[in-house]
Amino acid sequence: MAKSDLQASRKDSRGGFAAVFGDPASLAAVWLLLVVIGTAGRLWQPAYHVTPMAAVGLVAGFVFGNPLVAMSVPVAALAASNLFLPAYGNIAMAAVVFAATAWPALLGFFVPGIREGRAWVWLGGAFAHSLVFFFSTNLAYWLISDDYSRSFAGLVECFTMALPFYRWMPVGDAAWTLAAVGLLRAVQAGSGVPDGGRSVPLD
DSSP: OOHHHHHHHHHHHTHHHHHHSOSHHHHHHHHHHHHHHHHHHHHHOTTTTOOSHHHHHHHHHHHOSOHHHHHHHHHHHHHHHHTTSOOOSOHHHHHHHHHHHHTHHHHHHHOHHHHTTOHHHHHHHHHHHHHHHHHHHHHHHHHHOSSSOSSHHHHHHHHHHHHHHHTTHHHHHHHHHHHHHHHHHHHHHHHTOOOTTOSSOOO
């Protein structure tokens, strides 16, 4: 598919939502709202990791026409919430956490099933975020810290010790993402702008 065709397909797939929030002022308001939701949701209960970060990233990728702008939403929410949470203690660890948090925005931007609003694809993106975050951050911690031996047994121990923190993360990602899909669909339905049944149908 040519680049122009891909851009046209992405724009068209947003349907009524793009018509409602297509002007710069509205997009800026949506950007700020998503950052606030991500920040507040992460601070709400940081111990259980039931946060809206995956949903915020997916929605940002769906809404904004630039992947860098989309990724800036979870990055800004993470940075803002970190002002009130313990520091990572290592810049490399921080970089891994930020990357693992921001990448779902790319799914929202590039994956056709998300652009077409298929709820099961949105859920797949949410669960992918949980898995990638768990494996990447704990692998990084095992490599960077001195808490575990540099052996396969040490790696297994590191992941095993992290499982209690992961337990509720997929649940939170799924719940927030389904709520986001429902909200987007409600916005489109309330706008009165026809979307051909392609933008965020719950199928």
